[in-house]
Amino acid sequence: MIRIGILGVGTVGTAVAQILAANADIIEARAGKRIVATHGVVQNLARDRGVDLILSDNPADVVDNPGIDIVVELMGGVEEPYALVKRALKNGKAVVTANKALLAYHRYELQALAGDLPLMYEASVAGGIPVIGALRTGLAANHIESIRGIMNGTSNYMLTKMIAEGVSYDAVLREAQELGYAEADPTFDVGGFDAAHKLLILASIAYGIDAKPEDILIEGIEHITPTDVEFASEFGYAIKLLGIAKRNEDGVELRVHPAMVSQREMIAKVDGVMNAVSVVGDRVGETMFYGPGAGGDATASAVIADIIEIVRGNTGPMLGYKKGLESGLKLLPAEAIVSQYYLKLKVIDRPGVLAAVTSTLGEASISIASMLQKPSRIKDHVRLLFTTHACEEKALRAAIAQLKTLEVVDEAITMMRIEG
Amino acid sequence: MIRIGILGVGTVGTAVAQILAANADIIEARAGKRIVATHGVVQNLARDRGVDLILSDNPADVVDNPGIDIVVELMGGVEEPYALVKRALKNGKAVVTANKALLAYHRYELQALAGDLPLMYEASVAGGIPVIGALRTGLAANHIESIRGIMNGTSNYMLTKMIAEGVSYDAVLREAQELGYAEADPTFDVGGFDAAHKLLILASIAYGIDAKPEDILIEGIEHITPTDVEFASEFGYAIKLLGIAKRNEDGVELRVHPAMVSQREMIAKVDGVMNAVSVVGDRVGETMFYGPGAGGDATASAVIADIIEIVRGNTGPMLGYKKGLESGLKLLPAEAIVSQYYLKLKVIDRPGVLAAVTSTLGEASISIASMLQKPSRIKDHVRLLFTTHACEEKALRAAIAQLKTLEVVDEAITMMRIEG
Numbered sequence: 122m123i124r125i126g127i128l129g130v131g132t133v134g135t136a137v138a139q140i141l142a143a144n145a146d147i148i149e150a151r152a153g154k155r156i157v158a159t160h161g162v163v164q165n166l167a168r169d170r171g172v173d174l175i176l177s178d179n180p181a182d183v184v185d186n187p188g189i190d191i192v193v194e195l196m197g198g199v200e201e202p203y204a205l206v207k208r209a210l211k212n213g214k215a216v217v218t219a220n221k222a223l224l225a226y227h228r229y230e231l232q233a234l235a236g237d238l239p240l241m242y243e244a245s246v247a248g249g250i251p252v253i254g255a256l257r258t259g260l261a262a263n264h265i266e267s268i269r270g271i272m273n274g275t276s277n278y279m280l281t282k283m284i285a286e287g288v289s290y291d292a293v294l295r296e297a298q299e300l301g302y303a304e305a306d307p308t309f310d311v312g313g314f315d316a317a318h319k320l321l322i323l324a325s326i327a328y329g330i331d332a333k334p335e336d337i338l339i340e341g342i343e344h345i346t347p348t349d350v351e352f353a354s355e356f357g358y359a360i361k362l363l364g365i366a367k368r369n370e371d372g373v374e375l376r377v378h379p380a381m382v383s384q385r386e387m388i389a390k391v392d393g394v395m396n397a398v399s400v401v402g403d404r405v406g407e408t409m410f411y412g413p414g415a416g417g418d419a420t421a422s423a424v425i426a427d428i429i430e431i432v433r434g435n436t437g438p439m440l441g442y443k444k445g446l447e448s449g450l451k452l453l454p455a456e457a458i459v460s461q462y463y464l465k466l467k468v469i470d471r472p473g474v475l476a477a478v479t480s481t482l483g484e485a486s487i488s489i490a491s492m493l494q495k496p497s498r499i500k501d502h503v504r505l506l507f508t509t510h511a512c513e514e515k516a517l518r519a520a521i522a523q524l525k526t527l528e529v530v531d532e533a534i535t536m537m538r539i540e541g
Numbered sequence: 542m543i544r545i546g547i548l549g550v551g552t553v554g555t556a557v558a559q560i561l562a563a564n565a566d567i568i569e570a571r572a573g574k575r576i577v578a579t580h581g582v583v584q585n586l587a588r589d590r591g592v593d594l595i596l597s598d599n600p601a602d603v604v605d606n607p608g609i610d611i612v613v614e615l616m617g618g619v620e621e622p623y624a625l626v627k628r629a630l631k632n633g634k635a636v637v638t639a640n641k642a643l644l645a646y647h648r649y650e651l652q653a654l655a656g657d658l659p660l661m662y663e664a665s666v667a668g669g670i671p672v673i674g675a676l677r678t679g680l681a682a683n684h685i686e687s688i689r690g691i692m693n694g695t696s697n698y699m700l701t702k703m704i705a706e707g708v709s710y711d712a713v714l715r716e717a718q719e720l721g722y723a724e725a726d727p728t729f730d731v732g733g734f735d736a737a738h739k740l741l742i743l744a745s746i747a748y749g750i751d752a753k754p755e756d757i758l759i760e761g762i763e764h765i766t767p768t769d770v771e772f773a774s775e776f777g778y779a780i781k782l783l784g785i786a787k788r789n790e791d792g793v794e795l796r797v798h799p800a801m802v803s804q805r806e807m808i809a810k811v812d813g814v815m816n817a818v819s820v821v822g823d824r825v826g827e828t829m830f831y832g833p834g835a836g837g838d839a840t841a842s843a844v845i846a847d848i849i850e851i852v853r854g855n856t857g858p859m860l861g862y863k864k865g866l867e868s869g870l871k872l873l874p875a876e877a878i879v880s881q882y883y884l885k886l887k888v889i890d891r892p893g894v895l896a897a898v899t900s901t902l903g904e905a906s907i908s909i910a911s912m913l914q915k916p917s918r919i920k921d922h923v924r925l926l927f928t929t930h931a932c933e934e935k936a937l938r939a940a941i942a943q944l945k946t947l948e949v950v951d952e953a954i955t956m957m958r959i960e961g
Binding site: 264329387390406409411416421426436441 | 560567568570571572663677678680683807810811823824825827829830831832841843845849850853854857861
């Protein structure tokens with residue numbers, strides 16, 4: 122029998138204990154051994170969790186307990202779980218964690234500490250979708266060309282609503298908060314930080330890149346307006362908050378931002394709270410992994426998948442590599458991103474303005490792919506909406522700075538990247 | 542160093558050898574050891590394969606070769622590869638196969654023969670998509686409620702064209718044959734047999750069901766007409782050739798047939814030659830795995846993923862279970878299928894006919910969900926198109942037999958199942 126101790130018995134921890142009991146038949150048949158959650162560590166011992174665990178408010182009762190074989194870390198936070206996971210590994214225990222923040226900051230230290238001990242984390246990215254397993258194993262023959270993930274259900278729910286119903290960001294945020302899809306302070310979700318943690322984990326497996334959240338470009342969905350949505354729909358795009366990892370000759374781009382994606386692409390068809398990760402390998406081409414990115418049962422499904430792999434004796438290298446990293450790859454700075462862009466300008470409605478704007482873009486070597494003029498709510502103004510051909514972000518930023526110096530152009534220029 | 546011998550150096554075998562060489566850097570980094578394809582067995586030694594292998598026309602040079610660690614079987618056929626895989630296992634070699642027909646007939650014998658030796662087969666279902674890995678590992682905490690797969694690219698390409706362009710089955714088949722997407726004799730693909738082999742493999746991992754192709758319902762796409770396509774589009778359905786495994790209280794339904802699927806479902810959005818498998822687990826909910834289902838490089842990507850797992854020392858039980866099967870599950874007969882249905886009748890255009898048809902359905906306890914009357918090309922006839930609420934297939938078949946006895950109804954009644 123394999124004994125599991127759970128650090129943090131909240132929604133996911135409770136689901137792990139419940140599923141291990143309720144699906145014990147099939148889990149034992151698949152793992153080859155009986156697996157039982159026996160101990161749990163909580164902050165508040167007074168609250169009933171409705172599960173059959175020996176509860177304690179002292180983590181040592183799990184991480185130092187010789188009767189526990191596998192420690193499941195579901196506490197959240199960074200430094201406290203880091204210390205406890207280290208202690209569990211030092212005590213020779215296998216560890217399963219769903220903690221994306223812990224991994225976004227300490228995955229390489231943890232890989233070194235774990236050595237040959239299993240440290241698994243399928244649940245840390247995209248909840249119940251086994252995308253870590255796919256990257257570590259199923260696609261391991263490939264150089265990964267790109268990863269594009271919808272990895273935050275809150276943002277995707279909000280963007281789906283904004284597109285389907287033309288409602289404003291503020292209105293849909295209120296609705297999402299009422300439905301419990303968004304937190305009172307939604308910054309972590311809508312600002313792209315949650316997706317960034319997940320992207321960093323995937324990028325390690327794909328490329329061996331050791332970046333931290335503060336090293337990469339992170340933009341949220343807060344400034345998207347119905348005008349942007351309307352333009353995207355007219356030109357055949359959906360708007361998605363994407364975590365993107367992309368390899369080119371010079372290195373790897375890592376970035377999280379809202380993007381316009383052709384409605385023909387599978388990832389553009391992923392609606393509501395669902396998550397999906399598209400992975401392009403140099404040999405396999407495009408694959409996509411779709412499913413629920415959150416929820417107690419879905420996340421617990423991934424935690425238990427890791428437990429079963431550990432019990433079977435399977436692990437493989439934590440971050441996908443047994444030795445070394447993919448050779449010569451470095452993280453590219455945000456200015457080196459190459460993308461197509463969407464630009465929204467408010468300009469004074471006067472002869473020669475369009476010529477001034479387009480010649481400014483031309484001088485900055487920005488080539489226009491499509492253009493749309495729309496009336497503005499402000500008197501004597503119009504909106505100019507452009508898409509560009511692919512260019513370096515550095516050139517585009519310079520062009521925007523130049524446009525802002527034009528007397529006829531309002532300073533509030535909106536830019537959004539276009540993916541594929 | 543790990544040495545690979547390949548039985549059958551065609552498109553996939555050549556790709557396996559080429560990728561092992563071209564991506565050797567990343568494969569070694571991920572597997573922890575150098576992996577080299579050294580030997581190949583072919584029928585025609587005269588043809589140049591463009592790969593650096595010691596070629597032979599005698600399989601013994603691979604399966605009995607003490608220098609070979611892993612045998613990759615890519616021959617096709619059933620009994621000849623079965624004999625060679627058995628011999629390789631007896632010689633203590635690990636085996637990777639992409640041969641769905643071999644597994645459709647002999648997977649349980651092979652599991653028993655393999656014992657603790659790895660026998661892996663990711664490439665046998667849905668080409669480059671790591672769906673076997675997902676079922677064996679990522680979703681292992683779940684009782685599987687259903688699997689619905691688009692697992693034949695030829696059929697999906699043809700159905701996509703028929704829907705997008707309103708062209709007939711015969712016209713699109715000719716086009717698919719010219720493009721090389723369909724064989725001169727397309728029966729294996731369009732008749733559902735290829736998908737059935739793959740479904741049986743997935744159903745073993747999900748349920749431990751030991752069925753053969755001849756035990757299950759298999760229907761092809763040959764009889765779908767532009768009228769069916771038009772009706773489907775009007776009512777918000779796509780038409781897909783699905784392999785379906787579904788658990789209910791009494792057992793497991795296994796079936797391959799064209800089905801109408803709501804356009805809102807992710808699997809309905811999978812177009813062209815692409816494959817996708819939707820898996821619903823009792824805890825995780827719906828997940829979907831999308832990608833290329835065929836092609837040398839994509840299939841080789843899956844073969845090499847298996848090789849890397851073997852080299853890492855990971856395998857797990859071949860068919861997902863370390864002991865026993867899911868308890869008490871049996872294969873349900875086709876008559877016990879429960880589904881919604883689409884019915885297309887040609888009837889004489891005369892008062893009272895609709896009443897006669899609907900009362901016949903009512904007497905058979907078939908409840909109508911929607912109805913559409915369309916003109917027929919035949920004088921004095923009209924087409925009646927129905928969808929039903931869910932009922933047992935047995936009841937529907939009885940109702941169709943009864944309808945055929947009505948003087949006013951043409952004998953050629955079309956039925957299609959509606960999924961979701």
